[in-house]
Amino acid sequence: xxxxxxxxxxxxxxxxxxxxxxxxxxxxxxxxxxxxxxxxxxxxxxxxxxxxxxxxxxxxxxxxxxxxxxxxxxxxxxxxxxxxxxxxxxxxxxxxxxxxxxxxxxxxxxxxxxxxxxxxxxxxxxxxxxxxxxxxxxxxxxxxxxxxxxxxxxxxxxxxxxxxxxxxxxxxxxxxxxxxxxxxxxxxxxxxxxxxxxxxxxxxxxxxxxxxxxxxxxxxxxxxxxxxxxxxxxxxxxxxxxxxxxxxxxxxxxxxxxxxxxxxxxxxxxxxxxxxxxxxxxxxxxxxxxxxxxxxxxxxxxxxxxxxxxxxxxxxxxxxxxxxxxxxxxxxxxxxxxxxxxxxxxxxxxxxxxxxxxxxxxxxxxxxxxxxxxxxxxxxxxxxxxxxxxxxxxxxxxxxxxxxxxxxxxxxxxxxxx
Amino acid sequence: xxxxxxxxxxxxxxxxxxxxxxxxxxxxxxxxxxxxxxxxxxxxxxxxxxxxxxxxxxxxxxxxxxxxxxxxxxxxxxxxxxxxxxxxxxxxxxxxxxxxxxxxxxxxxxxxxxxxxxxxxxxxxxxxxxxxxxxxxxxxxxxxxxxxxxxxxxxxxxxxxxxxxxxxxxxxxxxxxxxxxxxxxxxxxxxxxxxxxxxxxxxxxxxxxxxxxxxxxxxxxxxxxxxxxxxxxxxxxxxxxxxxxxxxxxxxxxxxxxxxxxxxxxxxxxxxxxxxxxxxxxxxxxxxxxxxxxxxxxxxxxxxxxxxxxxxxxxxxxxxxxxxxxxxxxxxxxxxxxxxxxxxxxxxxxxxxxxxxxxxxxxxxxxxxxxxxxxxxxxxxxxxxxxxxxxxxxxxxxxxxxxxxxxxxxxxxxxxxx
Numbered sequence: 001x002x003x004x005x006x007x008x009x010x011x012x013x014x015x016x017x018x019x020x021x022x023x024x025x026x027x028x029x030x031x032x033x034x035x036x037x038x039x040x041x042x043x044x045x046x047x048x049x050x051x052x053x054x055x056x057x058x059x060x061x062x063x064x065x066x067x068x069x070x071x072x073x074x075x076x077x078x079x080x081x082x083x084x085x086x087x088x089x090x091x092x093x094x095x096x097x098x099x100x101x102x103x104x105x106x107x108x109x110x111x112x113x114x115x116x117x118x119x120x121x122x123x124x125x126x127x128x129x130x131x132x133x134x135x136x137x138x139x140x141x142x143x144x145x146x147x148x149x150x151x152x153x154x155x156x157x158x159x160x161x162x163x164x165x166x167x168x169x170x171x172x173x174x175x176x177x178x179x180x181x182x183x184x185x186x187x188x189x190x191x192x193x194x195x196x197x198x199x200x201x202x203x204x205x206x207x208x209x210x211x212x213x214x215x216x217x218x219x220x221x222x223x224x225x226x227x228x229x230x231x232x233x234x235x236x237x238x239x240x241x242x243x244x245x246x247x248x249x250x251x252x253x254x255x256x257x258x259x260x261x262x263x264x265x266x267x268x269x270x271x272x273x274x275x276x277x278x279x280x281x282x283x284x285x286x287x288x289x290x291x292x293x294x295x296x297x298x299x300x301x302x303x304x305x306x307x308x309x310x311x312x313x314x315x316x317x318x319x320x321x322x323x324x325x326x327x328x329x330x331x332x333x334x335x336x337x338x339x340x341x342x343x344x345x346x347x348x349x350x351x352x353x354x355x356x357x358x359x360x361x362x363x364x365x366x367x368x369x370x371x372x373x374x375x376x377x378x379x380x381x382x383x384x385x386x387x388x389x390x391x392x393x394x395x396x397x398x399x400x401x402x403x404x405x406x407x408x409x410x411x412x413x414x415x416x417x418x
Numbered sequence: 419x420x421x422x423x424x425x426x427x428x429x430x431x432x433x434x435x436x437x438x439x440x441x442x443x444x445x446x447x448x449x450x451x452x453x454x455x456x457x458x459x460x461x462x463x464x465x466x467x468x469x470x471x472x473x474x475x476x477x478x479x480x481x482x483x484x485x486x487x488x489x490x491x492x493x494x495x496x497x498x499x500x501x502x503x504x505x506x507x508x509x510x511x512x513x514x515x516x517x518x519x520x521x522x523x524x525x526x527x528x529x530x531x532x533x534x535x536x537x538x539x540x541x542x543x544x545x546x547x548x549x550x551x552x553x554x555x556x557x558x559x560x561x562x563x564x565x566x567x568x569x570x571x572x573x574x575x576x577x578x579x580x581x582x583x584x585x586x587x588x589x590x591x592x593x594x595x596x597x598x599x600x601x602x603x604x605x606x607x608x609x610x611x612x613x614x615x616x617x618x619x620x621x622x623x624x625x626x627x628x629x630x631x632x633x634x635x636x637x638x639x640x641x642x643x644x645x646x647x648x649x650x651x652x653x654x655x656x657x658x659x660x661x662x663x664x665x666x667x668x669x670x671x672x673x674x675x676x677x678x679x680x681x682x683x684x685x686x687x688x689x690x691x692x693x694x695x696x697x698x699x700x701x702x703x704x705x706x707x708x709x710x711x712x713x714x715x716x717x718x719x720x721x722x723x724x725x726x727x728x729x730x731x732x733x734x735x736x737x738x739x740x741x742x743x744x745x746x747x748x749x750x751x752x753x754x755x756x757x758x759x760x761x762x763x764x765x766x767x768x769x770x771x772x773x774x775x776x777x778x779x780x781x782x783x784x785x786x787x788x789x790x791x792x793x794x795x796x797x798x799x800x801x802x803x804x805x806x807x808x809x810x811x812x813x814x815x816x817x818x819x820x821x822x823x824x825x826x827x828x829x830x831x832x833x834x835x836x
Contacts, residue, residue: 024479024482024483027483028483058502061442061502061506062505062506062509064442065442065445065446065506065509065510066506066509066510066512066513067513069509070508070509070512070518072519073505073506073508073509073512073518073520074505074509076501076504076505076508076520076522077501077502077505077506077509079501080498080501080502083494083495083497083498084476084479084495084498086494087480087491087492087494087495088479088480088483088484088491088495090488090491090494091480091483091484091487091488091491091492091495092483092484094484094488094491095484095485100488100491101490101491102491102494104494104572107570128570152525152546154522
C-alpha cells in the first residue's frame with residue numbers, strides 16, 4: 001500500500017542534495033523533475049544544496065585564508081554555494097519552458113537566530129515565495145541559510161541544513177515535502193554493508209529520529225524533528241527514479257514493527273569523564289558547557305557507583321574541538337575530573353517502534369553480538385532504540401549479524417523478535 | 419609634485435581587482451593594506467572583485483547548464499563571486515587585529531535599475547556601511563552588484579562594475595577612491611608594447627575617459643564617467659607597492675600636455691552599414707536598436723555622399739551578437755541595408771587635453787603612420803582624441819611609432835607636437 005498523505009495539497013517542496021546537482025547534466029535533470037511536477041498541476045518549490053563538494057571547497061578556502069574564520073564571514077561565504085546551485089536550476093527550468101525564480105534564504109523570508117554557522121530557523125515569512133507561486137512560477141529557494149532579523153546578517157543552518165529548509169518551507173506553505181537523494185529511501189540497514197537490506201515503505205517520525213540520531217544518513221535529525229513538530233509528511237526518495245521511496249509520517253492505524261532497522265555510525269568519539277563529583281548539578285555543568293559550544297551530543301550515559309560518577313557522551317568528529325573546550329570549562333566547576341577520549345569505537349543501534357512492548361529485543365541483540373565475539377563497551381537505550389558501542393572494526397560484522405538475526409531482509413517476517 | 423587632493427577626508431574606498439585576490443596569500447595581502455590604512459587613522463571601505471577568473475568560471479558553468487541563461491538568474495549566480503572574495507578578505511582582516519564586516523551590494527544599499535547583467539547604479543543608501551564605519555570597523559562591500567528597488571532582485575553591473583562600485587561608494591561617503599590593480603598607474607602607452615612608456619602622475623577625467631574608451635584598461639570608462647560627474651578623485655595604483663600611481667582628477671591650474679598617451683584596442687569588430695537611406699532618423703533607428711540590446715558602441719562614423727549613407731560603428735567582441743540582432747531589427751525600418759563586419763582591424767588613438775588648441779597633431783599622426791606604410795581605414799576625432807582604425811597586425815608598430823614621434827617616453831619633452 002502506497003501511502004498518499006496530504007493528497008489534497010497542491011504545493012510540493014522538493015529538496016535535492018549536493019550530489020544531485022553536482023554537474024550541469026544533473027542540474028538539468030533536477031529542473032526536469034520540477035517541471036514535470038509543475039506540469040502535473042502542482043505548485044512547486046525546489047530547494048537545493050550546493051553543488052557536489054562546493055561547501056567543503058569553500059571551507060577549505062576559508063581555512064587557507066584564516067586559521068579560525070570569523071563565523072559571520074564564514075556564513076557570508078558558505079551561503080553562496082546554494083545560491084549558485086539555485087540560480088543554475090532556475091536557468092535550466094526556463095529552458096524546459098516553465099518560468100522560474102530563485103531566492104536567497106533571506107529573500108524567501110527564512111528568519112533564524114543569530115548563531116552563525118549553526119543557526120536555527122525561527123520563522124518563515126514566505127511573502128515572495130507565495131507571490132511567485134501565485135504567478136505560476138517554479139520557485140527555487142537556496143537551502144542551508146536564512147537571516148537574523150536582529151543583526152540583518154546572513155546565517156547558515158549547519159550541515160544538512162537544506163533538509164531543514166525544505167521541511168520548514170513545507171510547514172510554512174502547507175505543502176508536502178519530498179527529499180531526493182542518491183539513495184531510494186530508508187533501509188533496514190546500510191545496503192552497502194548488508195546486501196539483503198530492504199527499503200521500508202514507511203517509518204514513524206519517532207523511529208526516523210532514532211535512526212537519524214544513530215547513523216542513518218538519509219534524513220538529518222533536525223529535519224525529522226521539525227517535520228514531527230509540524231506534522232509534515234516527508235517522502236524520502238531517489239533522484240534517479242520515479243519509484244516511491246519511504247514515507248516518514250505518523251500513521252496511527254498501522255501495526256508497528258518490533259525492529260525496523262539496524263543503523264550504525266563510525267564517525268564519533270566517546271568522551272569519558274571520570275571522578276565527576278556525584279552531586280546535583282555535575283551533569284548540568286558539563287552539558288551546559290557543551291551546549292554553549294553548540295556541540296551535538298549523541299549518546300549520554302552516567303554510572304554513579306560511589307562518591308564520584310563516570311559520565312560518558314559521544315560527539316561527531318567535527319565537534320571534538322568544541323567538546324574539549326567545553327570539558328575544559330566544566331572543570332572550573334567540577335574540579336579536576338579525568339578525561340579520556342575513545343576514538344576507536346563505533347555504534348550500532350536497533351530501532352523499532354514496536355520494541356517498547358517487547359523486552360526480549362535487548363537480550364537477543366546482546367546474545368547475537370556475544371555469539372560473534374563482539375565486545376560491548378557501552379549500552380544505551382531509549383524506548384524504541386538500543387545502542388551499543390563496540391570496537392569500530394567490528395561494526396560491519398555486527399550490523400550484518402543483527403540484520404540477519406532479526407530477519408530484517410525478509411518482508412514477511414520483518415522485525416520478528418524470534 | 420605628488421598631488422594630495424582631499425587630504426582633509428578621513429574616509430577612503432580601496433578597490434582591488436580579481437587578480438589582486440586570486441589566492442589566499444593575496445587576500446591576506448589586501449587585508450594588510452586595509453588594516454594599514456585603518457591604523458593610519460582612516461575610515462576604510464574595501465571593495466573587491468571576484469577571485470581571479472571566478473566570474474568567467476561561473477559564466478562557463480551557466481553556459482553548460484543553459485544555452486541562454488536567464489539574465490535574472492545569471493545575476494544571482496555571478497554576484498556570488500564578489501561575496502566570496504569579500505567574506506574572505508574580512509576574515510583575514512580579523513586575523514590582523516581589526517574588526518571587519520562584509521556586505522553584499524544590497525546590504526550596502528547599492529540601488530540600481532533593473533537591467534540584469536548590465537545594471538546602472540541609481541543611488542547609494544549606505545546606512546549599514548556608515549554605522550559599521552562609526553563602530554571603527556573596516557567595511558568590505560561586494561563589488562559589481564546591487565539590487566533593484568522595483569523588483570527587489572539582485573543585479574550585476576557588467577564587466578568592470580567593481581570600479582563603478584568603488585567610485586559610487588566614494589561619492590556617497592565623501593571619500594577618496596583608490597583603485598588598485600596589477601599595473602602601477604596610467605601609462606603613456608601599454609608598457610608591454612612600448613618599453614619606454616612612462617607612468618603619468620596625473621590625467622584629467624576627460625583624458626582618462628578618452629583613454630578608457632580607446633583601450634587603456636587601467637580604469638573602466640563608466641567608473642571614470644561616474645567620478646567626473648561626482649568630482650571624485652581616483653588614485654589608480656599598484657597592489658604590489660606603496661608607490662604613488664596616477665591621479666585622475668581635474669586640477670584647473672595645471673598646464674595640459676598636448677598629447678598624454680597612445681592607446682589601442684584589438685578587441686573590436688567594425689560594423690559597416692551601406693545603402694542606409696540618407697534621411698533624418700536613419701541613424702536613430704540603428705542606434706535605438708543597438709541601445710535596446712545594451713551594446714556598447716565605441717566609434718561611430720557616418721559618410722553621407724549621395725542618396726544613401728555609409729554608417730560605421732565598432733563594438734567590443736562580446737557585444738557582436740547583440741549588435742547583429744540590433745542591425746536585423748533596424749532593417750525593418752531602414753529597408754535592405756547591406757551589412758559588412760570587419761574583424762581584422764584595430765584602433766590606435768592619441769589622447770591629450772591640450773590637442774584641442776593644436777591642430778597639427780592629426781597631421782603629424784597621419785604622417786607618422788604613412789611613413790611606416792600603415793594604411794588607415796577610418797578616422798574619428800573628438801576635441802581631445804584622434805582615433806584611427808588600421809589593420810590589426812599593424813597596431814603594435816603604430817603604437818610604438820606614435821609614442822616615439824610624440825616624445826611620450828621623455829618626461830621633459832612629453833607630448834610636444836614637434
